[in-house]
Amino acid sequence: MGYEARADTAERGPRHIPGSPMTPETAAESALLVGGPADGTRLRVVGRPAVVQVTYPCEPEGPTGGARVDALFVYRRDPHVESEPLRYGVDPASP
Template sequence: MDTDCTTREEHAVLVGGPAHGLRLRVTDRPTVVQVTRPCEVETAPGGVRAEALYVYRLGLPPGDGPLRYGYDAASP
């Protein structure tokens, strides 16, 4: 049983899609990263807002360099 409660932060880069080239730091190597972009709304009742959602999935383990997350055009 692993009782080590420390988290590991790593550098990552997004590949493909609208956030191509974006660099970030992730903790505990998540398998999926979501990126959102606000959308303009003409008349939003009650403060409703809209955001475009993009999904990036962890690729093969990296050699040297950052983790690579590839754009998943089929999600969601």
């Protein structure tokens, strides 16, 4: 069992192409998740996404018809942090 962190696609910037100049919009930056079940997790983000979601696999007790069940946690970027590591705090009101 573990956590899977991935950036939300709503504000994802272009990916860096090896050999091309790095710009703030394409450079990967370190980020830190604060609070919630993934507290202390470090990750790399591109384009400073506003939201990062963390899913935690749940174990169903019966047949699911092929469906996967995950617990979802949303982390929002702290807009006051401008340098690495960026900080994402758990959103307690998320679904």
